[in-house]
Amino acid sequence: MLPTELMQEGEHLMTVCNACRYCEGYCAVWQAMERRLVFKESDLNYLANLCHSCSECYYACQYAPPHEFDINPPKTLAKIRAYTYQLYAWPQPLAKLFRKNGLLVSLLTALLLIGFLLAAGALLGNRLWQPVRSGDIYPIVPHEVMVLTFAAVGLFAALALLIGFLRFWRNVGERYSALADPAALARTAKDVLRLEYLDNGGAGCTYPGTESSQSLRWFHHLTFYGFLSCFVATTLGAIYYYLLGWHGPYGYTSLPVIFGTVGGVGLLIGPLGLFVLKQRRNRDIVDESQYGMDVSFLVLLWLASVSGLLLLFLRESAAMGTLLVVHLGIIMALFLTLPYGKFVHGVYRSAAVLKWALERSRPPEHNVEV
Amino acid sequence: MTDGFSGFDVLVIGGGNAALAAALSARETGASVLLLEGAPPEFRGGNSRHTRNLRCMHTAPTEVMTDSYPEDEFYNDILRVTGGQTNEQLARMTIRASASCTAWMKGYGVRFQHAMGGTLHLGRTNAFFLGGGKAMMNAYYAHAERAGIRIVYNAEVVDLDVADGRFRSARVLVNGEPVAIGAKVLVAASGGFESNLEWLKEAWGPAADNFLIRGTPYNKGKVLKRLIESGIESIGDPTQGHCVAIDARAPKFDGGIVTRLDCVSLGIVVNKNGERFYDEGEEFWPKRYAIWGRLVAQQPDQIGHCIIDAKAMGKFMPSVFPPAKAQTIAELARLVKLPVEKVVATVKAFNDAVQPGTFNHAILDDCHTAGLKPEKTHWALRIDQPPFYAYGLRPGLTFTYLGVKVNERAMALRKGGQRTENIFAAGEIMAGSILGKGYVAGFGVTIGTVFGRIAGREAAMQALGRVENGTEEAPRHAAN
Numbered sequence: 141m142l143p144t145e146l147m148q149e150g151e152h153l154m155t156v157c158n159a160c161r162y163c164e165g166y167c168a169v170w171q172a173m174e175r176r177l178v179f180k181e182s183d184l185n186y187l188a189n190l191c192h193s194c195s196e197c198y199y200a201c202q203y204a205p206p207h208e209f210d211i212n213p214p215k216t217l218a219k220i221r222a223y224t225y226q227l228y229a230w231p232q233p234l235a236k237l238f239r240k241n242g243l244l245v246s247l248l249t250a251l252l253l254i255g256f257l258l259a260a261g262a263l264l265g266n267r268l269w270q271p272v273r274s275g276d277i278y279p280i281v282p283h284e285v286m287v288l289t290f291a292a293v294g295l296f297a298a299l300a301l302l303i304g305f306l307r308f309w310r311n312v313g314e315r316y317s318a319l320a321d322p323a324a325l326a327r328t329a330k331d332v333l334r335l336e337y338l339d340n341g342g343a344g345c346t347y348p349g350t351e352s353s354q355s356l357r358w359f360h361h362l363t364f365y366g367f368l369s370c371f372v373a374t375t376l377g378a379i380y381y382y383l384l385g386w387h388g389p390y391g392y393t394s395l396p397v398i399f400g401t402v403g404g405v406g407l408l409i410g411p412l413g414l415f416v417l418k419q420r421r422n423r424d425i426v427d428e429s430q431y432g433m434d435v436s437f438l439v440l441l442w443l444a445s446v447s448g449l450l451l452l453f454l455r456e457s458a459a460m461g462t463l464l465v466v467h468l469g470i471i472m473a474l475f476l477t478l479p480y481g482k483f484v485h486g487v488y489r490s491a492a493v494l495k496w497a498l499e500r501s502r503p504p505e506h507n508v509e510v
Numbered sequence: 511m512t513d514g515f516s517g518f519d520v521l522v523i524g525g526g527n528a529a530l531a532a533a534l535s536a537r538e539t540g541a542s543v544l545l546l547e548g549a550p551p552e553f554r555g556g557n558s559r560h561t562r563n564l565r566c567m568h569t570a571p572t573e574v575m576t577d578s579y580p581e582d583e584f585y586n587d588i589l590r591v592t593g594g595q596t597n598e599q600l601a602r603m604t605i606r607a608s609a610s611c612t613a614w615m616k617g618y619g620v621r622f623q624h625a626m627g628g629t630l631h632l633g634r635t636n637a638f639f640l641g642g643g644k645a646m647m648n649a650y651y652a653h654a655e656r657a658g659i660r661i662v663y664n665a666e667v668v669d670l671d672v673a674d675g676r677f678r679s680a681r682v683l684v685n686g687e688p689v690a691i692g693a694k695v696l697v698a699a700s701g702g703f704e705s706n707l708e709w710l711k712e713a714w715g716p717a718a719d720n721f722l723i724r725g726t727p728y729n730k731g732k733v734l735k736r737l738i739e740s741g742i743e744s745i746g747d748p749t750q751g752h753c754v755a756i757d758a759r760a761p762k763f764d765g766g767i768v769t770r771l772d773c774v775s776l777g778i779v780v781n782k783n784g785e786r787f788y789d790e791g792e793e794f795w796p797k798r799y800a801i802w803g804r805l806v807a808q809q810p811d812q813i814g815h816c817i818i819d820a821k822a823m824g825k826f827m828p829s830v831f832p833p834a835k836a837q838t839i840a841e842l843a844r845l846v847k848l849p850v851e852k853v854v855a856t857v858k859a860f861n862d863a864v865q866p867g868t869f870n871h872a873i874l875d876d877c878h879t880a881g882l883k884p885e886k887t888h889w890a891l892r893i894d895q896p897p898f899y900a901y902g903l904r905p906g907l908t909f910t911y912l913g914v915k916v917n918e919r920a921m922a923l924r925k926g927g928q929r930t931e932n933i934f935a936a937g938e939i940m941a942g943s944i945l946g947k948g949y950v951a952g953f954g955v956t957i958g959t960v961f962g963r964i965a966g967r968e969a970a971m972q973a974l975g976r977v978e979n980g981t982e983e984a985p986r987h988a989a990n
Contacts, residue, residue, distance in 0.1 A: 155828070155830055156768055156830050158828050159767070159768035159770075159827065159828050159829055159830040160642075160766070160767050160768045162562055162639075162641060162642030162643075162645075162767070163641055163642070164623070165623035165624070165638070165640040165641065166640065166641060177824055177828055196641060196645075197641065199641075199644075199645065199648055200640075200641030200642055200644050200645035200648070201644065202559050202560055202642065202643070202644050202764075202766050202767075203766070203768070204552075206552055206553075207764065208761060208764075209768075209830075341621075343621065350648065350652070351652060
């Protein structure tokens with residue numbers, strides 16, 4: 141259950157907004173709102189995740205503070221969103237990890253790094269510090285060890301995220317069968333991959349300040365596609381290894397290295413840009429309690445990129461062993477914390493956009509004649 | 511005190527749509543501009559921050575409006591709502607000039623909703639601002655700052671030095687500190703007097719105590735009053751304006767759009783004595799909406815109560831305040847402190863008079879009463895399905911029409927029709943020159959934009975010496 145105070149804040153927001161409707165041209169939140177007259181907790185959970193925090197509505201709002209109605213959609217919806225992350229988390233006892241996420245991520249990363257380095261040091265001794273012929277990593281970490289540990293962590297993260305998605309889907313009143321709608325899926329893919337709701341018809345959004353800008357959208361694109369590109373690089377590496385029998389290290393012009401490098405550069409610039417924007421954003425409209433969670437995810441992505449790129453360029457040097465262990469430690473921390481940190485916004489926001497794609501083609505709950 | 515406030519070509523008093531249109535237009539003509547906004551930055555924009563659209567003539571579909579809305583149809587709409595109390599020449603000029611407004615506004619960053627969709631189904635006659643009027647004002651202010659217009663907030667003009675139709679200086683409280691500010695030319699765009707409760711009382715009598723002001727608390731009418739006192743011709747009746755029936759629980763000021771109530775047509779409205787007083791089914795919203803404020807203002811204690819039943823719920827725009835709710839009419843009357851027997855009798859008489867028909871809220875349907883005084887001529891359904899609901903209604907004053915008289919160049923006229931020398935006016939402060947009474951949605955913003963642009967340009971030309979004062983010039987704005 142939403143805390144009573146937050147529930148009341150959400151209801152007040154929707155009551156004022158639904159009587160006003162000036163923002164209906166901005167994004168799907170307001171069009172979805174107009175289909176409803178009553179706002180249950182599940183409606184608020186859905187609308188909160190549909191909100192992309194672009195802030196246009198806040199600056200346009202005649203009822204924003206210091207007006208007595210005190211309407212602040214991005215902040216109220218962000219608070220509800222943070223609550224839904226815990227609500228849908230699997231396994232449920234781990235949901236409280238969201239609360240001290242920044243601390244968790246830092247501690248876990250440090251522990252994994254120290255653990256990995258100690259283990260590598262104990263197992264390899266001086267060999268850890270010797271240059272490895274042609275950058276081959278397997279003398280440092282045996283292939284089987286790497287595949288087993290990362291497959292286990294990756295599958296766990298994927299399972300936790302999938303269960304989170306399914307819990308959201310049921311909570312907002314959708315059936316699983318509704319997912320089999322190719323048109324809605326295509327529309328969702330387009331809206332999500334383009335970041336349609338941070339674009340506002342080409343003007344961008346009022347983030348970090350009052351002037352519309354595309355900076356949030358582009359830094360997010362660099363981050364998202366950087367992440368995706370690294371994922372493609374890894375997948376290609378697996379295909380090379382298992383299907384084609386080509387063992388690494390792969391040359392600088394090979395596809396896995398190209399995708400990894402491009403992705404790495406994206407993750408070098410994107411999270412840094414997002415971090416800078418975050419420092420400059422208007423504090424009045426953000427839920428400050430999520431700062432740790434947001435920043436720890438950005439830092440992890442950035443560290444993954446830096447350590448990965450260094451590993452690539454120094455793979456024939458004496459630092460390679462250490463860099464490899466550090467990089468793997470960071471990636472491990474990243475994947476272990478995926479289901480309990482900022483990453484989940486992508487899952488629930490996409491799911492909300494998908495629900496909207498389905499909902500907009502249905503008759504509304506209420507169609508008020510005026 | 512000299513603090514860089516003097517020496518500007520054009521002084522614009524006001525901070526709403528008309529003021530910003532004038533300031534931007536004067537700046538683009540080449541003048542230096544000082545703009546005085548009485549409100550702090552967070553409440554800037556006058557009543558424009560509560561607006562949503564403007565009414566525009568167009569002969570073919572545009573990106574932001576469907577179909578066409580020709581000059582004659584537009585003029586007939588004005589003629590109808592004002593009952594002829596308009597100035598045909600000024601009205602037609604405004605209508606023609608409205609055609610170029612959206613393009614000009616877009617040039618200053620104002621964004622519009624696409625023509626299709628929208629709450630009011632006004633996509634044919636009105637262009638809707640994306641995000642509403644405050645978003646429009648944000649765009650204007652951002653561009654004004656970039657264009658080098660000097661903007662001063664918390665600047666309340668308390669007096670004007672005007673002699674023989676010539677503006678010399680204004681006495682201004684800037685953050686409470688008195689400053690005298692001179693300029694070559696004045697554009698008065700400071701709105702009406704609807705938030706001056708004493709002045710309202712002079713005009714309306716004690717009834718004004720029960721009025722709610724839907725917009726800015728900063729429209730005190732001080733500039734308007736000083737202009738009239740210094741010999742500028744006034745126009746309009748102080749009791750005329752745009753007054754709608756809103757939720758009785760709305761805040762005294764600045765409640766804006768969310769306080770509107772539109773369930774009048776779905777039930778009956780009784781006064782504090784429990785009696786009906788007007789045909790609730792006469793007209794569609796927004797025409798209906800525009801007359802009910804005055805109707806309630808004429809009732810004892812300026813209060814009305816709209817009574818509906820379960821059938822009506824979900825058929826009107828939701829209000830921001832929940833209605834009173836009860837299982838019987840008697841209980842409902844008790845809840846809202848109305849004479850119980852009288853209300854029960856009124857509802858019974860109404861229910862008995864309802865004739866059979868086919869309810870259709872989208873047309874003037876055939877559901878009506880027979881033998882009542884007054885009749886309900888459309889959408890009359892028996893109020894018989896519990897739970898029953900009641901909403902209190904109060905007059906919600908939106909803007910006033912008493913203003914200064916202007917010519918086609920937006921120049922204020924002196925008593926007797928002579929021109930002033932360097933005083934222009936735009937927006938609500940001169941809207942009475944065109945709207946004697948009544949209202950059509952979005953026309954206030956149209957007048958503000960059209961006259962703001964003209965006033966700004968003319969003021970700049972005058973300040974820069976490009977126009978000989980007193981020469982007759984064909985208005986160039988009407989055609990562009």
